[in-house]
Amino acid sequence: TLGLGSTVLLSLLAVATITFLALVPGPLPWFDGGLPLPGLYVAAVWAALSMAAILIAAYAWRVAEETRRMTDALGAAQMALAREQEMSALGALATAAAHELGSPLATILITAKEMLNELDDDDPLRAEAQVMLDQALRCRTILAAIGRRRDHDEHAPFVRAPLSSVLREIAELYARPLVTLEVTSRIADGQEEPTLMPTPEFRHALGNILNNGLEFARSKLQVVVEKDSREVRVVIRDDGPGFAPEVLEWLGEPYLSTRRDNGGLGLGVFIATTLLARTGAALHVENASDGAVVTLRWPSEAWRRSFGENLG
CATH class of the missing domain: 1.20.5 (Single alpha-helices involved in coiled-coils or other helix-helix interfaces)
Incomplete structure (x- = not known):
């Protein structure tokens, strides 16, 4: 159960002890006095014990590491199931x-x-x-x-839209008179803007995040679509007060809200995070000097699997 650093330290201590005993060996107790050991025998015993200590430590650490990975995977699976x-x-x-x-x-x-x-x-x-x-x-x-039941998506390839257009359309549903909405694209050289057919789940999840940004923004909400050969990113930045420090670490958990006095249930971000996770997106939130920043990342394989487009 030791970590890598503790395992290495313990192995080095064992090898150092074996080396010290090999450098200053004493004779074995014998009935007529001590029995000195040949130098070649001492060197061979030193090599055997040192290699055994290193190999056993490496094997034990590999087994423990595999156990830790299985435990982490089980915990993640249980959390996802919950x-x-x-x-x-x-x-x-x-x-x-x-x-x-x-x-x-x-x-x-x-x-x-x-x-x-x-x-x-x-x-x-x-x-x-x-x-x-x-x-x-x-x-x-x-x-x-x-x-409403989900519409059949057999015509999806014919109704795909650029991601920035979809985000602008969703955000305009929650527009506020005093808040400016700015949607831009920053695409790597040689890349085209990602397209998709937005599902109801995608619209609801992004609508919740964009609505929160527009609600807390003082004057501007910026949405930037970024893409390279590895991933698609959506960065949502507002100029509001930012996330409360006491909920920032736990944001995305159910029934966690700082607006219960105004009727908030603390389910919006939880539902959005869960729906986006089904598409392979990872959500990261942080506070900047001038507001809050929400970043969504889709690895290229997850984007292809969820939206049918190869980013390569």
Whole structure:
């Protein structure tokens, strides 16, 4: 169970001890006095013990390292299974919520439309009624999307779009009047911008991340698409206050939120992280000097497997 450094140190100590005994050997106890050993025999014993110590240490470390890898793999598999189970439970909960919320949402829509029709154009409450109606319609669209079956994607090769265009389209759904959205591409020489057919899962995951960035940004949200022969990267940077230090290390775990007072459940980033992980993406978050930075990375093989495009 020792690490590599401890194993090497212990082996060197053993070899040093064997070498010291070989350099200053004493005679073996014998019935008529000491029995001196020939120099060749001492050298041979030194070589045998030294090699044995090194080989046994190397073998033991390899076995222990393999055990550690298996333990880490088992832990990762258990964590992935737990996250999938939580996602499955959330899916069932979302279906039930969509069913239960249908009737009260319809009532809210009818009431909002009647209020809007009864208010005059110059009434200051008309704008608020319009916002309420728009948000209720958005809720109905979200609930309808939860229960909608995935469309068959046999025509996917004919409807592929550049990644930057897809990100701009998703971000514009959550646009805010005082926040500027900037989507750019930085493609390595000889490379073309990656394209994909965005799945509902991809749209939801990126929409959640972009919505958070737009919500916390003070004046600008930058989205940069980068690509080389090894991977595709999406860097999302805002100029807001950044992530709270107490949640930065645990971001992506379920029910972790700093906005519970405002109705946040702490599931958005967890769901987005899990959905993106299914496509092979790795998510990294950090605080910069002028805001928060979220980086998504798809290795070339993961991108090809998930979106059917070879980056080579």
